[in-house]
Amino acid sequence: MTLSTSGQPPLTLGLPGVGAASAVPVPSRERRATCAGDLVIAGLTPMSSCDWPGRLVATVFLQGCPWRCTYCHNHAILDPRAPGQVPWRDVRDLLARRAGLLDAVVFSGGEPTRQPALADAMREVRAAGFGVGLHTGGAYPRRLEALLPLVDWVGFDVKAPRDLYRAVVRAGGETTAADQAFASLRLVLDSGVDVQVRTTVDPTVLSDDDVRGLTATLHALGVGDHVLQEVRPDGTTSEYRAALARVRAR
Secondary structure, eight states, X not given: OOOOSSXXXXXXXXXXXXXOGGGSOOOGGGOOOOOGGGOOEXXXXXXXSSSSTTOOEEEEEXXXXXXXXXXXSOGGGOOTTSOOSBOHHHHHHHHXXXXXXXXXXXXXXXXXXXXXXXXXXXXXXXXXXXXXXXXXXXXXXXXXXXXXXXXXXXXXXXXXXXXXXXXXXXXXXXXXXXHHHHHHHHHHHHXXXXXXXXXXXXXXXXXXXXXXXXXXXXXXXXXOOEEEEEOXXXXXXXXHHHHHHHHHHO
8 A cells, every 4th residue: 555645655664553542532531732752653754855846855644534535545544543653753763864854844644634743743843943844635624723833835635626525535514525625725825834735636526627617716715836636546446446447438
């Protein structure tokens, strides 16, 4: 299974099972303050030139996502109950060795904003002298709002026009995911943080007219950088690969 946003598999470091307990939801009255060591990390790419345009970064893949996107190629990291594979200390050690060589750390997923320990991890990265990047689909607007002061760049995934969002993410009510995503996008745009908005074009859901309409909507919202990405069948389900092949054959 490829854990990647750049098409390159990460080097997974550390001990299987680290962080497993923190993947289980805890009632609010029993929660304690989280720290970076509580992150449930599925994988780590020590060096990438693709995950933040123009920057050389380490990419940390966090476990768990509330959405089940049609074209997802990171299925192994969707389950929030799954144990972590990389302890945070391995990220610390990597940054100590790569000081002056890496520009930043990008937190990806899954959906990284679902983990409460992310804020503390971002603070550690900044304190060590590195920039902080974030890949998000905007599933948790309130959590994202609290993180934005700690972030230097956001790669924001907009899945589809509002009326087709659920057809891609396959979770929540009819408008839940779209409402979350566009509320989060508004927060990012208003924050002034540098952002690139990306859409992976799923031809089993989106037509050319849908894509053109989405681009126009995003420009009207103030998005200046909208990148269209082609679906990659690698790592997707057999059902999706078959559906994609049928569409491409037409």
